[in-house]
Amino acid sequence: MHRIAVEEYAAIIRDHLAPLLTRPLEHVPLALAAGRVTADDVRSPIALPSFRNSQMDGFAVHAADLRRIPVRLPVLGEIAAGAVDPAALPEGSAIAIMTGAPLPAGADAVVPVEDTRLTDGVVEILRGRDAGDHVREAGSDLAAGEVLLPAGLRLASRHLAALAAANLMDVAVRARVRLAVISTGNELVPPGTPLRNGRLPDANGIAIATAASAAGAEVVDLQLSGDDAAQLGRVIDRSIAAGAELVLTSGGISMGTHEPVRQLLEPLGATVGTVDMQPGGPQAYARYRTVPVVCFPGNPVSSQLGFALFVAPLLRDLAGLPPAARAPRVLAAPLQSVCGRRQFLRGRLTDDDRVATVAGPGSHLVAALAAADVLIDVPAEVTVLPAGATVDTVDL
Structure with a gap:
């Protein structure tokens, strides 16, 4: 050559x-996907949240029962997080409910515990609530089938959390x-x-x-x-x-x-x-x-x-990662380069984003490279550049 x-x-x-x-693209489990780049748009197979649930620890109620405050309602039991298909809530009653638990059919509001007093199976509600208060509606975060993550996204912990919440166990990423x-x-x-x-x-x-x-x-x-x-x-x-x-x-x-x-x-x-x-x-x-x-x-x-x-x-x-950044920068000090050979000199950025060379051009100067932020690309025909000249730099 x-x-x-x-x-x-x-x-x-x-x-x-x-x-x-x-x-081709690769499918990897979520546990191995951090730092990888999505190959395609990822659509959620389910709504987020996937069911109506309580935003608070409190009592699920019919908002219409709270027209006059205070009001006393019999408590029919409790719905914990993880409960499946709770029975419908009759009008004129309440049921204790935990954060994240599914709302029973008929209930349209949640009264936080701090706005109530519970005595002998009857809850006294001290503050009125409107329909929808402290209720997380199904799909209020994202509807099923909508784009959860776009193609070309480098996956971080928050993205992996969204994928897991959508009940996905793996993701298609760039090879x-x-x-x-x-x-x-x-x-x-x-x-x-x-x-x-x-x-x-x-x-x-x-x-x-x-x-x-x-x-x-x-x-x-x-x-x-x-x-x-x-x-x-x-x-x-x-x-x-x-x-x-x-x-x-x-x-x-x-x-x-x-x-x-x-x-x-x-x-x-x-x-x-x-x-x-x-x-x-x-x-x-x-x-x-x-x-x-x-x-x-x-x-x-x-x-x-x-x-x-x-x-x-x-x-x-x-x-799928972006290329190393290249940018023109202004020299903070004069620069000398070897004639006849294109140089990639080590450079350190100043507080005002100017650049100055670090040590000489030697190929053994590993400490000087460690002290550098960028490489300064100097054309073969250039031997001297004054402070204030513009040079092409490549981020390290």
Whole structure:
């Protein structure tokens, strides 16, 4: 692959992943639906509420019996929440009723307990009520068949509550990709491991896996692999066995003698080359046993940038999530950039929504990336921009 523009490589990766992007919707149980995006309008199969019920603890009555206050009415019993088909209420009587309990036929108002006195099976009602007072009518929230939730809605707890109230046990949502994340390199160890000189904690695995989850994917495997191509093949096999439809790797695609990703995948037709950007120029893609693989550089900033530019937009599109926000912003301080290569510099927003660079362009500056809010997209021909200039930014 010759040196290629960012947009051209993004289109290549879209084509590479095209079979994943046309997957049908999925039906998932409500317990697993948080954060997913509705695939279609969801219509309620029942009215909400589905039956007339009491809004208060009190007494169900005929409002017409309360023309003169106070009034004393015999209490015929009690209706608790969960009661089924209570008997009709005769005129001139009352029945104790709990919040949420079904109203008996004939009753058209509820008198709260605090407006009554109960003595020897007779309730004295101290305040008049009109028909409909403290009564929740069937369908007063939503009629059966009406749209409960629209298509394209990211589900939060309040939406799941509405689905459950409508007696739905699952929901149709936009599909998401099941993927594996594999970091390569003999130098890498899991975070928290006692470090010897030359060893590094793996930052790429957790970063890419977390970013993939935020973009709507399901991470089914997260692994480390050394610099041996055969070992990497075994790790990818395990990821595929775990259900991965896409494999994302970091490291192992440079020109050195210990490049396991290149050594494993080039004989299988991998395309390895350089995208015209910095950081993150080295990129690659391949198929392994029909499963698409997208390969990022090993430096942590480069790998995160490669994922954000080339894979995250596709995952978000498939999952029904909006793209990362892009916006023009004004520089709070002068900016310097490397000539001849499109730069994605780390930027921090100021209180007035201006932006200033954070540290330099180095691909290893992971702390600087953590301090950033946005990426500043600087064209290849730009080397210096003064404070007050407008730049294109991408939210992180």
